[in-house]
Amino acid sequence: MRTIRRLTGVVSSLALAAGVATPLVNGLFTATPSGASVNAGSIAIGYENNGADPSIISVANKYFQHEMGRDVRLKLFTSGPAALTSLASGQLPFMCGLGMPPVIAAIAQGVPLQVVFNQERYTKDAGLVVKSSSGIKSVAGLAGKSVGLVIGSQSSFELATYARRAGLKLSSVRLVNLTPPERQSAWSTGRIEAAVVWDPVYDFLVTHGGRVLMDDSKLPVTATSFNICVANKAFASKHPAVAKAFVKALGDGVSFLKTHRSAAMGVMAKAAGISVATAKLEIAGYQIYSVADQATAAVLGTSSATSAKSGTAESLLNNWKALYNAGTITVKPPKSAGAFVNPSYAK
Numbered sequence: 001m002r003t004i005r006r007l008t009g010v011v012s013s014l015a016l017a018a019g020v021a022t023p024l025v026n027g028l029f030t031a032t033p034s035g036a037s038v039n040a041g042s043i044a045i046g047y048e049n050n051g052a053d054p055s056i057i058s059v060a061n062k063y064f065q066h067e068m069g070r071d072v073r074l075k076l077f078t079s080g081p082a083a084l085t086s087l088a089s090g091q092l093p094f095m096c097g098l099g100m101p102p103v104i105a106a107i108a109q110g111v112p113l114q115v116v117f118n119q120e121r122y123t124k125d126a127g128l129v130v131k132s133s134s135g136i137k138s139v140a141g142l143a144g145k146s147v148g149l150v151i152g153s154q155s156s157f158e159l160a161t162y163a164r165r166a167g168l169k170l171s172s173v174r175l176v177n178l179t180p181p182e183r184q185s186a187w188s189t190g191r192i193e194a195a196v197v198w199d200p201v202y203d204f205l206v207t208h209g210g211r212v213l214m215d216d217s218k219l220p221v222t223a224t225s226f227n228i229c230v231a232n233k234a235f236a237s238k239h240p241a242v243a244k245a246f247v248k249a250l251g252d253g254v255s256f257l258k259t260h261r262s263a264a265m266g267v268m269a270k271a272a273g274i275s276v277a278t279a280k281l282e283i284a285g286y287q288i289y290s291v292a293d294q295a296t297a298a299v300l301g302t303s304s305a306t307s308a309k310s311g312t313a314e315s316l317l318n319n320w321k322a323l324y325n326a327g328t329i330t331v332k333p334p335k336s337a338g339a340f341v342n343p344s345y346a347k
Contacts, residue, residue: 037065037066037067037068037069037070037245038067038068038069038241038242038244038245039068039069039071040068040069040071040072040239040242040245041069041071042071042072042073043068043071043072043073043093043094043242044072044073044074044075044086044091044092044093044094045064045072045073045074045075045092045093045094045095045096045246046074046075046076046077046083046086046087046092046094046095046096047059047074047075047076047077047095047096047097048076048077048078048079048080048083048096048097048098049076049097049200049271049272049273050097050198050199050200050227050272051125051198051199051200051202051203051268051272051274051278051279051282052199052200052265052268052269052272052274052278052279052280052282052283053097053119053120053227053268053282053283053286053288054119054120054250054253054254054256054257054264054288055096055097055119055227055229055250055253056253056267056268056271056272057252057253057256057257057264057267057268057271058249058250058252058253059074059271060267060268060270060271061252061253061256061267063249063250063252063253064246064249066249066252067245067246067248067249067252068242068245068246068249075092077095078179078180078181079102079150079179079180080097080098080099080101080102080103080150080154081102081105081150081151082179083095083098083102084102084105084106084111087106087111087113087230087232088106088109088111090232090234090235092232093231093232093235093236093242094229094230094231094232094246095229095230096117096119096227096228096229096250097119097227097229098227098228098229098230099154099155099157099225099226099227099228100154100157100225100226100228100315100316100319100320101154101156101157101319101323101328101329102154103115103228103230103316103340104316104319104320104323104329105329107340108320108329108330108331109331111232112232112233112234113230113231113232113233113340114230114231114233114236114339114340114341114342115228115229115230115300115312115316115340115341115342116229116230116231116236116243116246116247116300116342116343116345116346117228117229117246117247117250117289117291117294117300117345117346118226118227118228118229118289118293118294118299118300118311118312119226119227119228119229119250119288119289120226120227120286120287120288120289121216121221121225121226121286121287121289122198122215122216122225122226122227122285122286123215123216123217123285123286123287124215124216124217124284124285125198125199125202125215125216125282125285125286126154126158126196126197126198126199126202126215126216126225126285127158127196127197127202127212127213127214127215127216127218128158128159128162128194128195128196128212128213128214128215129194129195129196129197129202129205129206129210129211129212129213130142130193130194130210130211130213131187131193131194131209131210131211132209132210132211133209134193134194136193136194136213138166138213139162139163139165139166139168139213139214140166140167140168142163142168142172142173142194143168143169143172143173144172144173144174145173145174145193145194146174146176146191146192146193146194147159147173147174147175147176147192147193147194147195147196148176148178148182148183148186148187148191148192148194148195148196148197149175149176149177149178149183149195149196149197150177150178150179150180151175151177151328154198154225155196155197155198156323156328157225157319157322157323157328158196158216158219158225159173159175159196160322160323160328161219161322162214164322176191176192178192178195180197180198180201181201183195183197183201183205184201184204184205187204187205187208187210188208194213198225199282199285200272200273200274200278200282203274203278203281203282221311221315226312226315228312229246229250231243231246231342231345233342236342236345240344240345243345244345246345247291247294247345247346248291250291251290251291254288254289254290254291255290257283257288258290265279265280265283266279268283291346294343294346294347295343295346295347297309297310297311298310298311299311299312299343300312300313300341300342300343300346301313301338301341301343302343303343303344303347304338304342304343304344307338307341307342307343308336308337308338308339308341309338310338310341310343312341313336313337313338313340313341314337316337316340316341317333317334317336317337320333320334320337321333
């Protein structure tokens with residue numbers, strides 16, 4: 001596989017559109033933060049549009065501003081690698097919607113990141129989609145075909161995992177480096193015959209002549225695809241109340257989904273630019289984690305002493321090993337990934 005891209009300029013950094021920020025849902029529900037604002041000041045929180053998930057509720061219902069102060073700004077990024085420059089510079093103390101590989105790439109280059117909230121595990125909302133007209137019947141059939149993915153993102157790891165299991169040499173595959181929106185366009189124009197992708201583009205491909213060849217439910221939990229939120233370790237340790245408020249805001253989104261499910265579908269659909277029907281389909285493809293779930297062995301660990309054995313840390317380490325073995329990351333993986341997972345703010 002290709003060497004991971006260097007940390008270059010941000011591909012896209014867009015302020016949240018005014019039409020997306022809707023603290024009221026049809027006038028029925030107001031934002032219900034779990035505590036008083038900590039007044040974090042003028043800081044930015046990055047996020048990706050991964051389709052329907054509780055973090056987009058926290059964005060749309062302004063839970064970050066309620067928990068962290070009105071000067072908090074939201075920045076939309078098109079992919080994980082696109083956000084790495086801001087994360088590396090310290091200009092972005094928090095980022096959500098990331099996959100493991102971009103985080104690993106940043107950590108390997110010395111960026112002090114820690115996973116402070118595991119949003120969800122993909123089960124049916126991400127995977128390898130092929131064009132029904134391509135004649136591709138198996139992963140081995142990708143040889144000689146063009147596959148769209150984001151080099152250095154979760155899609156790199158997933159394709160490497162699928163290929164290894166199928167005995168496919170990735171050197172035989174034409175890898176086309178594209179952001180998710182670019183993959184959608186390339187699919188429509190016939191530039192690619194397959195793609196490793198996640199919602200909402202995943203659903204677009206499936207409904208526009210695509211067939212799911214593999215999805216994330218086929219991967220083991222310790223090597224599966226997660227959406228995670230990270231914090232700059234130096235910033236969070238200096239401002240623990242702000243980090244806790246960040247976690248609370250994410251928890252508010254999960255709580256809203258659980259207590260107002262019908263309204264939540266409308267909020268996520270509007271914010272993600274999808275239909276309510278698609279939002280329902282996407283949310284069904286996740287295993288979602290609440291704040292209470294974070295400080296458990298299956299997610300972030302019960303304490304800093306046990307975080308190395310957590311599901312998140314083991315997945316991070318297994319991702320790192322796979323990327324290193326494939327040559328995508330040249331920094332040797334550590335013996336433990338516990339230092340990069342911090343459950344204390346959730347506790």
